[in-house]
Amino acid sequence: MYIQIMDETGRVSKEIIKQTQELLKQSAQALKLSDNKEMSVTFVDNLRSQEINLHYRQKDAPTDVISLEYQADETEFFFDEDMEIPAELADELADSFMGELFISIDKAKEQAEEYGHSLEREYGWLAVHGFLHINGYDHYTPEEEKEMFDLQKEILETYGLTR
Numbered sequence: 001m002y003i004q005i006m007d008e009t010g011r012v013s014k015e016i017i018k019q020t021q022e023l024l025k026q027s028a029q030a031l032k033l034s035d036n037k038e039m040s041v042t043f044v045d046n047l048r049s050q051e052i053n054l055h056y057r058q059k060d061a062p063t064d065v066i067s068l069e070y071q072a073d074e075t076e077f078f079f080d081e082d083m084e085i086p087a088e089l090a091d092e093l094a095d096s097f098m099g100e101l102f103i104s105i106d107k108a109k110e111q112a113e114e115y116g117h118s119l120e121r122e123y124g125w126l127a128v129h130g131f132l133h134i135n136g137y138d139h140y141t142p143e144e145e146k147e148m149f150d151l152q153k154e155i156l157e158t159y160g161l162t163r
Contacts, residue, residue, distance in 0.1 A: 001028045004040040009105055012043045019120060020127045027131045027155050039098045039134065041127065049104035064107035065126040067133035069099040101130040117163050124161040128152050 003024050005017050020041055028037060044052070046062035053059045053066060103126050112122035132148055139145035156162070 001025050001033065001035060002038040004038075005043075006040065007043045008048060009043055009045050011105060016120065016123050019124060023124050023127050023155070023159055023161075024131055026159055027128050030151070030155050030158075031135055033135075036096045037098050038096050039100065039131075041101045041103065043105050044102050046104055046106040049102060049107065052102050062104055062107060064104055064111060065130040066102040067099065067130040068102075069134045070097050099134040101127065101134070103127065103130070115163075118161075121156070121161045121163065124156055124159065125152070128155050 001024070003021050005020060007017070024039070024041070049062040049064075049066065050060065053061060053063050056066065056068060057063075103123065108122045108126060109119060112119045115122070129148075129152055132152060137144070137148040137151070139148050
């Protein structure tokens with residue numbers, strides 16, 4: 001799995017970036033995804049998180065993690081319009097790109113303090129949570145929440161990030 005990680009803030013440690021890569025790869029293995037999958041993760045501040053949240057979710061407030069699942073008919077999201085790509089390659093590339101995560105470093109710090117666990121664990125929780133959303137998991141009903149949160153807990157514990 002290829003994961004592009006960007007830090008718009010310049011304040012995320014190399015250790016957190018490495019942890020994020022490892023956790024997302026472990027999450028992909030837990031879901032038995034093919035190795036050709038791709039995604040991006042961008043670390044942002046609360047101001048940028050609020051802008052993205054307003055644009056995509058019409059919520060004018062910062063949030064901890066935003067998951068944008070790639071939809072196959074959104075080729076402008078992935079391809080430059082001027083690129084000439086053979087149809088079979090375009091299909092393969094479209095099938096491999098899963099989506100984007102935006103993680104607020106400000107919210108991560110606030111929530112780690114609020115919940116009384118390490119910043120590493122909070123970053124891990126947010127990355128896995130967002131990844132599961134991109135892969136169709138949700139928590140609108142008690143059953144969905146249990147399934148998603150149990151899987152999330154299992155992935156984090158297997159990695160060694162406990163409360």
